[in-house]
Amino acid sequence: xxxxxxxxxxTLSSLLTTVCGAAPLNTRIVGGEDAPPxxxxxxxxxxxxxxxxxxxxxxxxxxVMSAAHCFFSTSTSGWQVSLGRQNLQGTNPNEVxxxxxxxxxxxxxxxxxxxxxxALLRLSSPVKFTDxxxxxxxxxSGSVFNNGTDCWVTGWGAVKEGESLPLPETLQEVEVxxxxxxxxxxxxxxxxxxxxxxxxxxxxxGKDSCQGDSGGPMVSKQGSVWVQSGVVSFGFGCARPNLxxxxxxxxxxxxxxxxxxRSDRPGFVQFTSKxVMSAAHCFFSTSTSGWQVSLGRQNLQGTNPNEVxxxxxxxxxxxxxxxxxxxxxxALLRLSSPVKFTDxxxxxxxxxSGSVFNNGTDCWVTGWGAVKEGESLPLPETLQEVEVxxxxxxxxxxxxxxxxxxxxxxxxxxxxxGKDSCQGDSGGPMVSKQGSVWVQSGVVSFGFGCARPNLxxxxxxxxxxxxxxxxxxRSDRPGFVQFTSxxxxxxxxxTCLGLPPSPTTSSTTRPSTVIGPARPVCGKASMNSRAVxxxxxxxxxxxxxxxxxxxxxxYTCVGTLIADDFVLTASQCFxxxxxxxxxxxxxxxxxxxxxSEEFEMSLGVVKITLSKMTGSNIAVLQLAKPVSFKxxxxxxxxxxxxxxxxxxxxxxxxxxxxxxxxxxAGSGLRDLETEVVNCGNIFDTENICTHGMDLQKADQGGPxxxxxxxxxxxxxxxxxxxxKSIRADxxxxxxxxxxxxxxxxxxxxxxxxxxxATGNAPGxxxxxxFTFAVLFTSMFxx
Numbered sequence: 001x002x003x004x005x006x007x008x009x010x011t012l013s014s015l016l017t018t019v020c021g022a023a024p025l026n027t028r029i030v031g032g033e034d035a036p037p038x039x040x041x042x043x044x045x046x047x048x049x050x051x052x053x054x055x056x057x058x059x060x061x062x063x064v065m066s067a068a069h070c071f072f073s074t075s076t077s078g079w080q081v082s083l084g085r086q087n088l089q090g091t092n093p094n095e096v097x098x099x100x101x102x103x104x105x106x107x108x109x110x111x112x113x114x115x116x117x118x119a120l121l122r123l124s125s126p127v128k129f130t131d132x133x134x135x136x137x138x139x140x141s142g143s144v145f146n147n148g149t150d151c152w153v154t155g156w157g158a159v160k161e162g163e164s165l166p167l168p169e170t171l172q173e174v175e176v177x178x179x180x181x182x183x184x185x186x187x188x189x190x191x192x193x194x195x196x197x198x199x200x201x202x203x204x205x206g207k208d209s210c211q212g213d214s215g216g217p218m219v220s221k222q223g224s225v226w227v228q229s230g231v232v233s234f235g236f237g238c239a240r241p242n243l244x245x246x247x248x249x250x251x252x253x254x255x256x257x258x259x260x261x262r263s264d265r266p267g268f269v270q271f272t273s274k275x276v277m278s279a280a281h282c283f284f285s286t287s288t289s290g291w292q293v294s295l296g297r298q299n300l301q302g303t304n305p306n307e308v309x310x311x312x313x314x315x316x317x318x319x320x321x322x323x324x325x326x327x328x329x330x331a332l333l334r335l336s337s338p339v340k341f342t343d344x345x346x347x348x349x350x351x352x353s354g355s356v357f358n359n360g361t362d363c364w365v366t367g368w369g370a371v372k373e374g375e376s377l378p379l380p381e382t383l384q385e386v387e388v389x390x391x392x393x394x395x396x397x398x399x400x401x402x403x404x405x406x407x408x409x410x411x412x413x414x415x416x417x418g419k420d421s422c423q424g425d426s427g428g429p430m431v432s433k434q435g436s437v438w439v440q441s442g443v444v445s446f447g448f449g450c451a452r453p454n455l456x457x458x459x460x461x462x463x464x465x466x467x468x469x470x471x472x473x474r475s476d477r478p479g480f481v482q483f484t485s486x487x488x489x490x491x492x493x494x495t496c497l498g499l500p501p502s503p504t505t506s507s508t509t510r511p512s513t514v515i516g517p518a519r520p521v522c523g524k525a526s527m528n529s530r531a532v533x534x535x536x537x538x539x540x541x542x543x544x545x546x547x548x549x550x551x552x553x554x555y556t557c558v559g560t561l562i563a564d565d566f567v568l569t570a571s572q573c574f575x576x577x578x579x580x581x582x583x584x585x586x587x588x589x590x591x592x593x594x595x596s597e598e599f600e601m602s603l604g605v606v607k608i609t610l611s612k613m614t615g616s617n618i619a620v621l622q623l624a625k626p627v628s629f630k631x632x633x634x635x636x637x638x639x640x641x642x643x644x645x646x647x648x649x650x651x652x653x654x655x656x657x658x659x660x661x662x663x664x665a666g667s668g669l670r671d672l673e674t675e676v677v678n679c680g681n682i683f684d685t686e687n688i689c690t691h692g693m694d695l696q697k698a699d700q701g702g703p704x705x706x707x708x709x710x711x712x713x714x715x716x717x718x719x720x721x722x723x724k725s726i727r728a729d730x731x732x733x734x735x736x737x738x739x740x741x742x743x744x745x746x747x748x749x750x751x752x753x754x755x756x757a758t759g760n761a762p763g764x765x766x767x768x769x770f771t772f773a774v775l776f777t778s779m780f781x782x
Contacts, residue, residue, distance in 0.1 A: 020059075020137040020225070020267030020582075020604075035173040037086045037094065040154045042136035042228075043171060045082040046070060046121070046215060052088050052169075055155040055216025056081070057228055058135050059266040061126040061553035065138075065257070066215030067231050067248065068109040068119045076100040081123060084132035088156050088169035094132035099124040104260060106253070115194050117233040118248045119215070120260055126553035129583060135266065136217060137227045139251040143271035145229050146338055149178040151200050151220050153245075157212030158238060165212070174207050176200040176218075178229075179244045187242050196252045198230045201244030209245050210238035218247050220271065222341055227269045263602055264553055264585055275473055276333040277350075278427035279443050279460065280321040283331060288312045293335060296344035300368050300381035306344035311336040316472060318465070327406050329445040330460045331427075332472055348429060348440045349479040351463040357441050358485035361390040363412050363432045365444065365457075369424030373450040377424070386419050388412040388430075390441075391456045392491020394499060399454050402498040408464045410442045413456030420451035430459050432483065435622070435748065436607065439481045482626075486749045520564065520629060522751035523637035523711030537668050540590070543655045545636035545714075546669060548587045549573060549621070549701065558656040558702030560714055561588060561635050564626035566747045568638070569701035570719040571610045571617035581605045586623060589632035590669075601627065611742045616719050618739055620746045635751045636703065637713045640740035644708050646688065646715060650676040652706040654718065658696030676706070677730060686737065688715065692729045704733060711753035 044056040044064055056066035064081055076099070084094040102122040109116045127133055139145075154173045159165055165172065177200060184199035185192060193199060200218060201207065209216070209232045218230035230247025237243060254268050276293055288311070296306040314334040321328045339345055351357075366385045370376055377384065389412060396411035397404060405411060412430060413420050421428070421444045430442035442459025449455060466480050495501075527541030547567055549557040557573035567586055581604070590600035607622040627633055646652070655671040672693055679689035690704070695718060704716035716733040743750075 020135045020269075035086075035154060035171045038132045039173065040152075040171065040217075040219075041084070041130075041132050041134035042217065042226075043085075043154050045085055045088065045156060047080045047082060049078045050080075052156055052212065054212075054214045055157075055232065056121065057217040057231075058083060058127070058133065059138060059228075059257075060135050060261065060264050061129070062123045062264075063261055063266070064121040064123065065217075065228075065231060065250075066119050066121060067117050067233055068105045069111065069114065069117050069233070070215045071103055071105060071119060074103045074105060076103055079103070079121075081121065083127055084130065086171055088165075094130065096127055096133060098127065106256065113192075113194070114234045114246070115196055116248070118231055118250075118253055118256075120257065122260075128552050129580075134582070136219060137225055137267040137269040138254070138257070139227050139229045139249075140268035140270045141251055141254040143227075143229070143251040143269075144338075145178045145198060145220065145271060147178060147180040147183070148337055149220055149229075150340070151176055151178060151218050151229060153200070153209045153213065153216065153218045153232065155209060155213030155216040155232065157214070157216075158210040160210070160238065174209070176202060176207050176245070179203075184244055184246070187244060188236065188246065193246060196249055197233065198247050198249040199244045200230070200247065201235075203242055203244075205241035205243075209235070209247075222269065222271055224341075225269060227271050229271065263587065263600070264550070265602065267604065275478070276335065277440075277443065277462075277469075278331050278333060279445055280317045280329050280331040281323065281326065281445070282427045283315055283317060286315040286317060288315055291315070291333075293333065295339055296342065298383055300377075302380045306342065308339055308345060310339065318468065325404075325406070326446045326458070327408055328460070330443055330462075330465055330468075332469065334472075347478065348431060349437050349481040350466070350469070351439050351441045351461075352480035352482045353463055353466040355439075355441070355463040355481075355483035356485045356489075357390045357410060357432065357483060358487070358489040359390060359392040359395070359491040361432055361441075361485060363388055363390060363430050363441060365412070365421045365425065365428065365430045367421060367425030367428040367444065369426075369428075370422040370450065373422065373452075386421070388414060388419050388457070391415075392489060392494060394491050394494040396456055396458070398494065398496035398499060399456060400448065400458065402496070405458060408461055409445065410459050410461040411456045412442070412459065413447075413451070415454055415456075417451050417453035417455075420447065420457045422447075422450035434481065434483055437481060439483050441483065484749065520635065520751040521711075521754050522562075522635045523713060523753050524634055525712060527631055528712075538655070538671050541632045543653075543669070543671065543705070544589070544632050544634035545712075546655050546702070548590070548657065550585045550587065551583050553585075555657065555698075557700050558698075558718065559586065559621065560703045561627070561633065562620075562638055562714075563635055563747055563750045564629065565623045566750075567621040567623065568703075568714070568717065569619050569621065570717050571619040572719050573701050574608065574610065574619060577610060577612075579608045579610075581608055584608065584621070586621060588627060589630075601633070603627070609746045611739055613738065613742075618717050618742075620743070636705070637708075637711050637753045638743075638750065639713050639715060640737055640743050642735065642737040644713055644715075646676050646706045646708070648676050648678055650706055652676060652690060652704055652715070654693060654695065654699065654702060654704055656695075656699030656702035656718065658698030658700075674704075674731070679730070679732060686735045688733045688735060690731045690733070692731050709753070713753075 042058045045052050046054045046056050054070035056064045059065050079100040083096045085092045100121050101124045104120040106116040106118050179199045181193050213232045216232045217228045219226045219228050228250050233246050233248050235245040291312040294309045296308050297304045312333050313336045316332040318328040318330050391411045393405050425444045428444045429440045431438045431440050440462050445458050445460050447457040545561040547559045549559050557569050559567040559569035562568045584605045587602045604624040605621050606624050610619045611617040652674050653671045674690040677689050679687055699718050702718045703714040705712050706715050
């Protein structure tokens, strides 16, 4: 039988996607009383007629969260919110103050029991984010804060019971651990603490929130992100022994909060991670006795300054694990306590069900196993890495023996030998990079020797176990990512004696590489009824790829959805070469930029990439997560290889929230019909022209849309600079086929237009990448 790899490596998995909770000036580790300026940029002071009453936390540009018991009514008279403040007395150079437009108390708040002690305040005007004013992330529904989870509480409350904060009344911080609700109920009195509450404090006393801190945040750090778990609510005295403070549990109110905040919603983050994945063959039983998990470790010998070790609370082997065939060789370990994420300890994403890893997909395997068959890793036994390509299961079966490799396995290795996992790597991860994310495709399982020619290593295929993993991890589930592979898989045509025929109908059949039964189609607008002569306000779904870009809550530019997680716009929308993603938000599926709509959704931005070429440039925004396509949200086709032809007389449209000197951004999405015209001899093949149009700054970043073979293509991006028109009545577009390399590198594969009956688009074969042009308007608007 196969030579087993018994000593095991482990991988941690969880999902972290967020753009909130960043505190650039926070360097907290432990200790301290006075909080340095900017350490807690979401902390606000709620003041009435100039005096501090309660704390609160900024959760987006115009909403603050606090405690219901801070308010006697919902009247906003006299209330003011102070942000970016360090001291209650004296000057605060980073402070911004604003009045309150609305106060919302939880409808089930009970002043006798303090149940549902939570409130929302809408500011009179949105605030601009700075290093001293930023929103906090909120604990999402289902978040778990285990006993002992480290938390920080901030506020201007009393430093001791009955002792006010001394002048200049500087913002205070205190570190306290979570105490479980059962223990907290026993200490504070059974029935005092409900499921809507969370407790924290030191049993010996001396650390707690106090009077004046009410409504303020209790936060915990997950990776580089601060997540608010609680709102200061009540306690029996302050910092008394065996009487922990009680807080409103934020994760219980996600739906309630979102029912009022319909756009620019707060960043809800699933908190905690304490699961590890490994191979079942590493364990002789499910006994946890003697087992320990080491994270952040570089060397097996010597010191590891970034290492954290923890014991194991539970070991779960797959119920169908077969030690003879190594089928279902996968296991889960639950750690005794959650770990804190650092630069050296972070979770891996897992390949989602249906992920496709075609033959040749690059992978990396890591571990402390033997460097050669029979040759141990030399001291100090440093973590090793090796790059290996995927080998399809059909070929792998032929090499290792027909029937050896099941659908629950994935193979990787170099046919010439010399690169492989080995003894001591078992249970460790095989990962591949998709965009900026590492996705675990396999768990090191078995092989015949190590790195032998024509004997690739065999791994448990992670994507086959999503349901099984989620059946145990009910909260803070791992981040499952659909891994995609473009083009046909050469393995589908591989055959050898005894191997059944490929289940695919043809060796040229393209495998599905995205969620759903088929590759997404671009340029489809089922609700678009635009005809020649139509222009003006449009109904929802007419141009389902149009999005609006908002900076600090203010509409700024038009954009277009070109893939499920990428948006195209003009580089002129950004005032700096390195835009701050925290300032930006993308709204999809809507036609009004100043009100919420039924089919609207909004997402944060995790990356903004600007092309850097001579002349006009484009920009690509990566969304915080992929969107699901529907009638109101669809990708547009783009033509970056100049494969599409739009002859003179072709009807095209521009869409945006400007178009016309009397229009305004809030009046609704508008479109304008135009026609391709002759540019004149001075223009080369990189340009296209239309009739002149009265475009406004509110149209910047939007598309020029032309139809080809029933699919809509974007052939230009509206920009306010670089005008090349030779006459006032002609609008010149500079095609950006020269940005093809930039788009391929930044976006990767984009959705394709439907393939015609012959398998080709008009004039040329279908390509994964399409052409852009940049539209230079005949106006400059500042």
